[in-house]
Amino acid sequence: MTSPEPVESRTQSRTQGRSAQTATLAEIAREAGVSAPTVSKVLNGRADVAPATRSRVEDLLRAHGYRRRRAEATRSPLLDLVFHELESAWAMEVIRGVENVARDAGLSVVLSESAGRLTPGRTWADQVAARRPHGVILVLSGLDESQRALLTSRSIPFVVMDPAGDPGADVPSIGATNWQGGLAATRHLVELGHRRIGAISGPSQMMCSRARIDGYRAALETAGLPVDPALIATGDFHHETGYRRGLELLRRPDRPTAVFAGNDLQALGLYEAARELGLRIPEDLSVVGFDDLPVAPWVGPPLTTVRQPLTEMAEAAAKLVLALGRDEGAEAATRVELATSLVVRSSTTGPAEQQVRS
Numbered sequence: 001m002t003s004p005e006p007v008e009s010r011t012q013s014r015t016q017g018r019s020a021q022t023a024t025l026a027e028i029a030r031e032a033g034v035s036a037p038t039v040s041k042v043l044n045g046r047a048d049v050a051p052a053t054r055s056r057v058e059d060l061l062r063a064h065g066y067r068r069r070r071a072e073a074t075r076s077p078l079l080d081l082v083f084h085e086l087e088s089a090w091a092m093e094v095i096r097g098v099e100n101v102a103r104d105a106g107l108s109v110v111l112s113e114s115a116g117r118l119t120p121g122r123t124w125a126d127q128v129a130a131r132r133p134h135g136v137i138l139v140l141s142g143l144d145e146s147q148r149a150l151l152t153s154r155s156i157p158f159v160v161m162d163p164a165g166d167p168g169a170d171v172p173s174i175g176a177t178n179w180q181g182g183l184a185a186t187r188h189l190v191e192l193g194h195r196r197i198g199a200i201s202g203p204s205q206m207m208c209s210r211a212r213i214d215g216y217r218a219a220l221e222t223a224g225l226p227v228d229p230a231l232i233a234t235g236d237f238h239h240e241t242g243y244r245r246g247l248e249l250l251r252r253p254d255r256p257t258a259v260f261a262g263n264d265l266q267a268l269g270l271y272e273a274a275r276e277l278g279l280r281i282p283e284d285l286s287v288v289g290f291d292d293l294p295v296a297p298w299v300g301p302p303l304t305t306v307r308q309p310l311t312e313m314a315e316a317a318a319k320l321v322l323a324l325g326r327d328e329g330a331e332a333a334t335r336v337e338l339a340t341s342l343v344v345r346s347s348t349t350g351p352a353e354q355q356v357r358s
Contacts, residue, residue, distance in 0.1 A: 078133035086113035097314025135321030157324035181306035181340035182215025198231040198256035242269025257351040258286035286348040301346035
């Protein structure tokens with residue numbers, strides 16, 4: 001058992017810690033050619049600093065590895081929720097999950113979007129630094145190195161939900177078992193007797209999209225069926241693209257008898273394409289989606305889909321970012337995946353020729 005540290009030693013250590021921090025800020029001010037109050041304004045996200053000065057100070061803060069102490073970082077009662085695109089019922093499920101956690105914690109949610117970009121703009125990071133929220137949740141988005149450094153220096157924790165790319169081992173993230181979901185969707189169609197199974201993917205640069213299509217390929221290969229590239233169309237997870245890509249697939253002379261639509265919105269677009277071509281679902285075409293949005297049981301016919309627990313994922317991301325802000329999630333900076341599950345409804349059955357034989 002070690003003897004307790006003498007009081008004067010503890011006091012000296014605290015004093016040295018404060019001096020080291022003060023010296024660092026003073027050094028940054030000297031190197032930047034500005035006053036210490038100007039450095040403080042940058043740290044606090046004040047707007048009355050020239051852009052060139054702010055950039056110079058931020059660069060020096062990163063170079064010195066400055067990180068604001070938790071005690072100094074007085075937070076606003078906010079959670080920042082950032083979407084790469086803020087639209088559709090998919091986003092509403094995510095917002096609902098974050099709101100559930102924020103409400104219980106006495107916080108409000110600030111919504112923003114990065115206009116389709118996979119990283120928010122620089123002005124967004126400055127605005128977050130000025131707001132000093134309890135944390136940031138990014139959906140299908142990420143941060144560049146300067147943005148990460150800015151949030152870290154202000155002790156603002158962040159979590160990525162359903163990351164578009166590999167967020168890195170040191171970035172906490174919440175996702176779903178997309179590969180397993182694509183496998184389950186396609187295996188269901190194979191087990192019904194389908195042999196020509198098409199797919200409409202999401203954006204090729206998104207990790208979740210690639211994983212779903214990899215699961216689709218794995219199911220076909222496991223069943224000994226060929227993977228025909230001509231039956232795989234690239235989409236963008238929107239209804240209109242499901243319609244357009246659906247028309248292309250269904251107008252083929254050797255059209256597929258079933259399609260894994262990649263997500264529910266593309267599945268609904270595919271429904272419209274099938275109706276336009278006089279094809280019945282599921283008699284002439286079986287369709288499987290992905291997400292299990294609230295509308296899925298109510299379309300005609302009710303959609304077979306892979307349930308992605310969007311609300312639960314959002315709740316998990318919000319709880320994790322709050323834990324990180326309390327220094328309770330230091331060991332949680334890993335990728336967490338919530339399970340997906342196949343929900344069978346009325347949009348899938350055996351292929352037409354099989355129905356005739358039976």
